[in-house]
Amino acid sequence: MKKTLSLILVVAFAFASTAIAAKLPSYYPSAGFQRTGIVDVVYADEGRIIIDDISYQMSPSAVVHSLSSYRDSLTRVRKGANVGFKMTSGRVISEFWLLPGNSEAPKRR
Helix, strand or coil: CHHHHHHHHHHHHHHHHHHHHHCCCCCCCCCCECEEEEEEEEEHHHCEEEECCEEEEEEEEEEEECCCCCCECHHHCCCCCEEEEEEECCCEEEEEEEECCCCCCCECC
């Protein structure tokens, strides 16, 4: 009985994770994001952003991906936004992915 229940739960979780992943566009990384967090403040004129109380530099050519567009405006990255991001060496953000507000996106380490 316990083995059957365990098997049912494993299958249910597999379908649930597939359904969650299906909500993100294909240009979002399937293996997860280097880092994720909530934007505290953006200092666009300084090329700096604070995410989860940590300050990062932003590349002047940073690419922003949204749920509706492969390439979007950097102005979409604003206070309160839930983002996944990719950094180059030296803590410079080169790419952002806007995430749904209630998303618990996987972090890749």
